[in-house]
Amino acid sequence: MAVKEVSFELGNAGITGLVGPNGSGKTTLFHLITGFYQLDRGSVYFRDQLISGLAPHRISQMGLVRTFQQTRVLPFMSVLETLMSASPNQVGERLSSIFLRPRAVSQAEKENMERAKEILEFLRLTTLADQLASRLSFGQQKLLELGRVLMSRPQMILLDEPTAGINPTLIRQLVELLITLSDQGIRIFLVEHNMPLVAEVCQEILVMDSGSLIFTGAPSEARQNARVIEAYLGSTDHAA
Amino acid sequence: MDYLIHILIVALIYAIFAISLNLELGYTGLYNFGHVAFFGIGAYSSALLSLGGLPVSLTMVIGMVFAGIAGGLLAIPALRLSGDYFGIATLAFGEMVRLFFLNERWLTKGPMGLPGIPRPSWIGQGIAGLPMFLLLCALLTLIVFLMVRRLTTAPFGRALKVVREDEYVAQALGKNVLSLKIRAVTVGSVLAGLAGALWAHYITYISPSDFTLNETILVLLCVVLGGRGTNWGPILGAVVIIFFQESLRFLPIPPDLGRFVAPLQGIVYGGTLVFLMLKRPEGLLPEYKA
Numbered sequence: 001m002a003v004k005e006v007s008f009e010l011g012n013a014g015i016t017g018l019v020g021p022n023g024s025g026k027t028t029l030f031h032l033i034t035g036f037y038q039l040d041r042g043s044v045y046f047r048d049q050l051i052s053g054l055a056p057h058r059i060s061q062m063g064l065v066r067t068f069q070q071t072r073v074l075p076f077m078s079v080l081e082t083l084m085s086a087s088p089n090q091v092g093e094r095l096s097s098i099f100l101r102p103r104a105v106s107q108a109e110k111e112n113m114e115r116a117k118e119i120l121e122f123l124r125l126t127t128l129a130d131q132l133a134s135r136l137s138f139g140q141q142k143l144l145e146l147g148r149v150l151m152s153r154p155q156m157i158l159l160d161e162p163t164a165g166i167n168p169t170l171i172r173q174l175v176e177l178l179i180t181l182s183d184q185g186i187r188i189f190l191v192e193h194n195m196p197l198v199a200e201v202c203q204e205i206l207v208m209d210s211g212s213l214i215f216t217g218a219p220s221e222a223r224q225n226a227r228v229i230e231a232y233l234g235s236t237d238h239a240a
Numbered sequence: 241m242d243y244l245i246h247i248l249i250v251a252l253i254y255a256i257f258a259i260s261l262n263l264e265l266g267y268t269g270l271y272n273f274g275h276v277a278f279f280g281i282g283a284y285s286s287a288l289l290s291l292g293g294l295p296v297s298l299t300m301v302i303g304m305v306f307a308g309i310a311g312g313l314l315a316i317p318a319l320r321l322s323g324d325y326f327g328i329a330t331l332a333f334g335e336m337v338r339l340f341f342l343n344e345r346w347l348t349k350g351p352m353g354l355p356g357i358p359r360p361s362w363i364g365q366g367i368a369g370l371p372m373f374l375l376l377c378a379l380l381t382l383i384v385f386l387m388v389r390r391l392t393t394a395p396f397g398r399a400l401k402v403v404r405e406d407e408y409v410a411q412a413l414g415k416n417v418l419s420l421k422i423r424a425v426t427v428g429s430v431l432a433g434l435a436g437a438l439w440a441h442y443i444t445y446i447s448p449s450d451f452t453l454n455e456t457i458l459v460l461l462c463v464v465l466g467g468r469g470t471n472w473g474p475i476l477g478a479v480v481i482i483f484f485q486e487s488l489r490f491l492p493i494p495p496d497l498g499r500f501v502a503p504l505q506g507i508v509y510g511g512t513l514v515f516l517m518l519k520r521p522e523g524l525l526p527e528y529k530a
Contacts, residue, residue: 060414074405085398086413092395
């Protein structure tokens with residue numbers, strides 16, 4: 001799905017929602033921002049730095065970290081291992097350090113482990129630390145994905161349908177987590193189909209249709225916007 | 241007794257070879273079907289240099305370096321290919337290296353092979369040197385085992401596993417996937433080069449027919465049978481396979497039937513590999529408890 005003529009700026013704080021009918025280009029936009037797809041034209045800036053054209057891992061290292069629409073856990077790694085692997089710039093990932101600076105590596109691992117355990121507690125997954133990721137329920141896997149993103153110390157996170165397919169209790173937990181993170185200063189940009197949830201947590205929403213941005217503003221205004229209604233319900237003639 | 245020592249030496253050489261492949265296959269998820277090329281490069285480099293008069297300990301190190309350089313140089317373009325295509329590229333590379341050994345007669349003497357490769361001077365030549373050679377192999381296997389275990393239990397090994405499990409997630413988490421793979425293949429190639437050099441100086445004669453796809457399949461079988469992604473798996477696999485292979489010698493096969501039975505070995509190995517992949521992909525020592 002092509003995305004064209006989309007231009008917007010996200011402020012420094014809060015939670016922004018990206019909504020639109022299926023196939024309107026939301027996930028494509030995420031791929032373009034995070035470097036998984038290359039832009040044909042245009043540019044993306046993150047904290048005043050041009051990031052379009054950079055490899056996905058470089059963009060992630062700058063603090064702009066994403067999840068995927070389809071849950072992607074690391075099936076044969078434990079929950080704790082998954083979180084520890086997500087820590088950025090690990091000294092023990094350099095071959096030379098492993099043999100020449102073993103102390104620094106084990107010290108970093110200790111801190112890494114503590115932080116992973118804190119995040120497990122935050123997500124209420126502590127009891128599952130040693131489970132393989134593939135053994136978790138779908139909802140727990142979604143939480144683990146969020147935990148993985150948090151381990152990478154992001155400044156901004158892009159969540160692609162974080163509540164799709166999980167039960168209402170877990171959705172409540174997730175909403176609280178997102179609000180807590182936002183209060184801690186992490187900028188959140190999420191694709192979501194659950195409109196009541198979007199209206200609850202997002203200060204601002206962007207609406208896309210057929211690859212274009214058709215609305216930017218408060219969620220309450222979107223509901224009265226003719227173009228938004230048309231995009232969701234088809235042409236106004238039929239809607240009536 | 242000498243025969244037992246011989247089998248142990250071969251098993252240990254294959255253990256090092258299997259450990260090196262496991263780093264790529266087991267930990268990084270890279271199906272390298274040309275791994276024998278680095279075994280061969282290590283063997284030929286060390287053999288040729290030692291025949292030229294350099295001390296064996298030095299030529300073995302040079303053999304490892306050459307294998308590592310070749311591995312890195314192959315990895316840079318080949319790793320831009322994904323999944324199966326990487327397998328095909330490495331398969332082709334393995335054949336290219338074998339054909340190089342076969343055709344560059346000025347250097348490798350072609351199909352005649354290289355006879356009279358010296359053993360390290362502090363190890364006796366011929367049968368008298370067997371126990372010392374076993375000691376050398378055991379020591380090197382131990383060092384390689386400890387080194388690879390250190391790598392795979394460090395964050396480096398964990399990052400390799402993330403790449404194996406899901407490259408997109410690895411990228412999203414800020415891992416430089418290409419660099420991690422190149423490093424895994426380079427280290428794997430250096431260790432394969434060590435195994436190859438040991439082989440050359442142990443057998444004392446090498447020819448291009450020692451470095452065919454069959455050897456890659458054999459070492460692949462060692463890794464898969466033993467348990468990929470584990471530290472002990474490749475060693476167990478190598479010991480089981482080599483002892484099994486040697487035990488076949490004692491089968492009472494009438495000489496007339498020998499030429500029909502010999503190719504069966506390949507069929508048995510190939511069949512076992514397919515069976516394991518289908519029925520027990522985790523091998524004898526599974527990476528995770530079921």
